[in-house]
Amino acid sequence: MSINGIQSTSMDSMQQMRKPPSAEEMAGRMAQSVEDGDVDLDTLIENLESRFGEDATTGLIAEDGTLDVTALTDLLAANAPEEGQGKPAGGPPPPPPPSSDSMSSTEELEAKLVEEYGSEAASAIFTEDGIDFEALTDLLTSGESEETGFLLNVTG
Numbered sequence: 001m002s003i004n005g006i007q008s009t010s011m012d013s014m015q016q017m018r019k020p021p022s023a024e025e026m027a028g029r030m031a032q033s034v035e036d037g038d039v040d041l042d043t044l045i046e047n048l049e050s051r052f053g054e055d056a057t058t059g060l061i062a063e064d065g066t067l068d069v070t071a072l073t074d075l076l077a078a079n080a081p082e083e084g085q086g087k088p089a090g091g092p093p094p095p096p097p098p099s100s101d102s103m104s105s106t107e108e109l110e111a112k113l114v115e116e117y118g119s120e121a122a123s124a125i126f127t128e129d130g131i132d133f134e135a136l137t138d139l140l141t142s143g144e145s146e147e148t149g150f151l152l153n154v155t156g
Helices: 003-020 023-038 041-052 069-078 104-117 120-123 133-142
Strands: none
Touching: 023 041, 023 069, 041 069, 104 120
């Protein structure tokens, strides 16, 4: 096999790894989790209601009290993000909202970025319109921190 064959094979497998699960696969996994006792059916329904609304979960519980996998698959398929809209499918989830004990201002964020990555890198993050989150993500995932040293300071 040539190097090109190896590269194309690994690229195909990498693209499949990034592909998000289908509605059928997600519904099957949820049903299996309920069946295995890992997830309580009422908790699953509550989570689905909070995400899709109360009307969306009507009919998810079958007459025998079990999860209707077909109805769940239909719900997930109807609410799946369309390809080409927004971020590519399978991308990283959006960051969680800041907690009350996290950084409280852009000034603190900028100071931390300057400390970790240098003033030039940090200045690329802050634009006239606010924070360039794509540039921030790129910087944080680049691994180009100027700080060196130990992860843990052990004394004793």
